[in-house]
Amino acid sequence: MRSDLKQRLEMMRGKLDNRAPVAEIWADSQLFVSPDPVCDRLVELADIDDSDKVLEPSAGTGAILRAVLRAAPAARCDAVELNGALALHLRRSFEGVSVHGGDFMEFSPDKRYSKIVMNPPFQHALDIKHILRALSLLEPGGILAAVCLNGPRQQDKLKPLAEVWEEWPRGTFTYTDVSTVTLKIRV
Helix, strand or coil: CCHHHHHHHHHHHHHHHCCCCCCCCCCCCCCCCCCHHHHHHHHHHHCCCCCCEEEECCCCCCHHHHHHHHHCCCCEEEEEECCHHHHHHHHHHCCCCEEEECCHHHCCCCCCEEEEEECCCCHHHHHHHHHHHHHCCEEEEEEEEEEEECCHHHHHHCHHHCCEEEEECCCCCCCCCCCEEEEEEEC
């Protein structure tokens, strides 16, 4: 095995060994759980407080929701999750959070949100599509904080909209070495 690949595998194994499992659920290959520092930064960028109406699209295992509720326990939160087993896990784990099972791109809420925090799927530029869709669900003055790829398409489509564009080191997300950023967009 090439030494650089071996080192990356050892680094990933070390990250996994230091993590407590959230839930054992078979999920799509596009599920990359947001590490606590990324979740905390998203919540900080969104400036979430107890009076907010918060949406977490593609909520996965709930890592971002946990950070939101740590910072603002009284915030009114909605979550969307396509994977049925993960949606069930979220319903069981987050009392008071309204969990919608289904595709975020087809989600039609009857309200707008003051804050949206998200780690969308990246495959086939879905991060761009999900972020642009999420912007349409914000109320005037609302804030979106998201993770996305730091690729040329994202830089072309999303960076001009962002008031914050912060790069994360490669390897921040377990199992992948892609270049990612957190961004903040205010509407």
